[in-house]
Amino acid sequence: MIESVKLRRRCMLDFYSHYEHLCELQGSLPLKAVKANVTHDAIDLIVDHIKASDWAPLLNALRHNKTLISIGIRSLHQHGLEESGVERYKTYFRRRIPATLSKDLTGQLCKAVKGCLSISDVLKNLELQGLLLRERDLALLTKGLATASSLESVSLAYCPIGDGGLETICQSIKNTATIRFVNFTACSLTWRGAEHIANVLKHQAIRRHGEAWAESLRYRRPDLEYMAGLRRITLNCNMLVGDRGASAFADCLGEDLWLKALDLQQCGISNEGARSLLDALQTNTTLVVLDIRKNPLIGHVLMKNIIERVLKNGNTADSEYKWLMSPSSKEALKTKPKKRTIVLGSGRKGKATIRIGLSSKKSVSPGKKNPSVRESYSPKPLPPGTKGFLPWRTAERAKRCRGEAVACAGELPVRIQTGVPVKVTLESASTTETEDTVDLDDVIQQPDLAKSVDKTDVAQYQQLEV
Template sequence: MCQHYNLLPLSKVKGYLHKNVLDLPADRIRIEDWRPLLETLQSDQGLQKIAIRSAHRGQAVVEFAGTKEKAARTRKCPVIFTAYVLHKLIASMVKCLSINNNLIHLELQGIPLTFKYLDALLEGISKCKTLKFLSFIDIPFGDDGTGRVCRVLRHLPNVASVNFTACGLTPLGMQHIANLIKTQKIKRFVETWQQSLRYQRPNLDSLWGLRQITLNTNPLIGDEGMKILLEGLEDDLWIKGIEMSGCGLGIGAAKELISFLQNSYAISVIDIRGNKGVPVHLIQHIMLLLAKKTMHYRSEYQWNSWSSTSHQPMVQSRFLGQTTEKLRNQQRSRTKELDDSSVPMRGVHTSTIKQKQCCQAQSKLKS
């Protein structure tokens, strides 16, 4: 395609293509480079990960730049923010999502998705049956956009992880997420019941649906949003990880979380770091509850993240900065200390017995 347009392939585009990964710094792509790139993208069937990133936060779409000539004259922002390029990008991604049976990871960061573009993209996402990881980072579509995504995910059981980092969520957006969890929970209970009718033992970890929800850097969620989320997670046996770093949580949310963890079965990873309203002793209490729950339990399904080095799914397990292995090492060191401290005691006890035996022998000889 580059030869057809007499262009050189961009090194920033080719970086991870040998690993079937397209990691695109959208701010650095010129207007003349977008056409061959998008034509290749819309017909691709081999990519496993697509990540399109922009570092320009809060930049609105330049709607009047709807043609190539007007987009080329735009100087105040990268051309990705013009209506012309953004429309072409979304159209190409929709076609790729519809025909690519290898794509498992889609990540958009800082892309200005208004509802018009978001709805078009979600139409393509709904047709992709292999997608497992879906990330929207620094895309402030708010509660309404979150609701639109959640309505699509209700009927997309293959997605195991969803990321709404810095998307402007409030308790209303948390209600959309809680409704999604409840809907999937009912469907999975039905499937579990159907498996039990066939004299099978239902494998909870093998069922479809969400396992990880990331909600970092949404400071308007607050304690009310946490309460709504925990109500949705009640009696859920499948959600494994929740990340809510920097979400405006306080003492009330921490206490609700402690009460929830004492009765919860499945959830094993919760990240509430970066919430200044949560005292340290409550974080430590939550950390210990998580450690006790997961010390002797190994799930058949472990929620995944994408490695930036190998671009392959990797198992990741965090207990607020302290892992199970560290806890086990601490337990071993304490046991060793106790054993070491007990050695001299045993020695004193043995020598005392020997002294008594010698005294008894001497008294018998004298008599």
Template sequence: MIDSVQIRRQGPIDFKSHYEYMCVLQDSIPLQAVKVNLRQDALNFNADRIRLADWPPILNTLKINKSLISVSIKSCHQPGLGESDSEKYGIHFRRRIPPIRSKDMTFQLCRALAACLRVSNSLKEVELHGLPLRERDLRTLAKGLAASKSLESMSLPYSSCGDEGLEIICQSVKNSPTIKMINFTGCNLTWRGAQFIASIIKHQATRRHSEAWAESLRYRRPDLDCMNGLRRISLNCNTLVGDQGAKALAEVLGEDLWLKALDIRQCGITNEGAKAFLHALQTNTTLMVLDVRKNPLIDHELLKTVIERVLLNSHDTNSEYKWFTSPSSKGPKPRKPSSLRNGLKGKNIIRIGFATKKPFVPGRKYTPKELYAPEPKAAGVKGFLPWRTAERANRHREMSMDCISYSPTQTGSPVKVSVDSETSCDSDESEGSADLFIDRPGVPNKRNAINYKRLQVALEECQLRLEEERKARLRADDRIMELEVENTRLRRINRSLSETLETRTVTSVLLEDEGVLDSIEKILQ
């Protein structure tokens, strides 16, 4: 079989190979940012760094793919300073706008995603972060959501879709049998969008009540957690939701038994909206997360009461629905660029302070950089080196010591140096090319380099075997599906034959007896 034909046939189940094949056809280079997470069957990259010429292979591969589990495409582009600001500060520049910010590019992306949602049975998560989605894009994406059979999470944070875009997407989400989580963080929603979300919760609750009643017949106990519908809704950073939207959500939560998490941070809620939620929690015992933090108009004591009441529903169990943590609690705040710290001209001011030389401590293990780094000298003194030159020299010194192996040295013990040559008679000739081995801690030797290369080769072989096993498993799954279809067909034939045999009456059996037929013939004669 021709290689190109085989690649096209394997395209739906192997994103990487088909993407590389499409790049070859277009005479372009596959991007490492696109291939970095494909081993986990996830497509995750920053769309701002993709050029216009690099988009067609990605979209053409995404249209037919059936193996991806997660698709996450993000855009962090921020518009530059306005003309008035640039004239005020004397800045004259033109910032390049990424191709993904154009309406034609977002439409092509949504169309490719919709095609993937129609054909894929493994795609579970879709996230479009910060993309400027228009009405035409959302309608195209909604058609794919309505046809999807596996999608569980739909996230459109900071997409500026507004209440109209929310309504377009949620029309498909409302009747979806698989979608459990939606995220509309920072989408410019108002209280009208919150009311529409409340109507969807009410609609799904009515349908679930009918299913629960049907399952509770004959003294059975319905399993509420296995029913279809939304489980988590995130509406953070929509300051126009306000108390009116909070009251609409609280009204439907009082009688709902299925929604597990509701995130409404920074939504302009006051004490009135918090009291509505507290009243709903008196009858709702299934909601495990109600995040109303970062609403400064809510009193601290009232906020504490609401959170304590929600935590009582979890019964101190480890639930799959977690509270979102703020970015500030995960680590130190990001450092501002030096150009912003030192003015608008872009000049960086770097101050270097030289510390005094520390005394040598016996028994302590020092790195080669600490042992052999020269003592810094102040500016103006003979032998002074700028910090850039010193760093470059240290880097060159570390690279030149690749074949040197260190062993821990004690205080006062000399460094052992051994020179190996092939023969004693050739010592004069091989003296200049002999290998030098110095026992010092921290620098890898040739053996470690060889072992590292061997481990790399073994890792690549394991990855190839894993890829072959995954493909074989997919072929086996397809064969199992074919056998199940054939088995179902044979069962139907068997059932129809058994029903035919059962419908035979006693009269038809008697008429088949030859003796009875002979007696009837004699009587007629």
């Protein structure tokens, strides 16, 4: 056998080896990002930084591969998704337009994916995220989906394909027996797109009923779990789906026995659409996930009834179908608590304030030595409102005073008006810090502060200002 043929066949079984060989023929170096994101049977690549000249060996290796189980091609340029490294390279993305926005490159990418789908017997997961796919690209992708023999999951999340592009994709999905999961999150869909997917469910239901009838002959019991067709549909973040789209799903869910999960977060659904879904759940006992969260137009009681009804169906369900995490819950984990401080009063050197909560790190000048442990020690302040509460800075000033000490440590010679928002600042001879404005009732409550002004004389107040 010719040596080149042997090499080609061997490379088809190893994606990265084939990619290195093609880079060597082209006279270029393999990209470090490709090597870092390729395993033996999967590739998950962010392609915004790849130049147009570096795409040829990557696409050729993808077109002839037969071993990859999962393919993920992601672009973060258009939508700024919550992936690691997006915030770091945000400015770089704005300055440089990715090559994936070119219609020629997206066409070559879809052609390579089509070739891989037609020859691979192990590819199960295909994810094209954030790509600008045009009508010609979707036509190529549809032909590849029609010839796929093992594909189970298809995701076009954040690809603005619209209702027309979804209709093109549905033409191949409805006749593909292996595809079980589809994800069209933020694809610029409306209620027409929801109707296209509902028609796919109706078409597959008719075929499944025929198979179930054939298997029920001679007193046999059909196994509905192993029948082909869609099991999970994700349409999150398509605000124009609305009540009309929800009603389209409700019409086909009433008698459906196969769909397990339907995600409709942030789809503009109100009480009208939610009621139609609740009516469909009265006869549907197989749907274990119906996610209509983050639709503010749905009443709390109605949403609670729908979720309770779905959870009853999922008591005996497999753990394969889980509720997806909301994007806002991820952001909540990253938010930092606000710093809060208390204004004590003003004097000759400016406003005297105390910071409550987070401590700030002060930079040390090169000529000064680091402070000792004793000098940098600061006692933990008591919670505001408790007996004996005294900000530690005020206590240190009181220790340096040569006059008579303050009679009561919990009483401050400052009149504080409660219920008024104050601006929390720290100003002294060396540093000036300004913090957020907070409500005084949320920070400190000392009812005896107003009475302490009459008990403390003017001499003690002047000594505390020094």
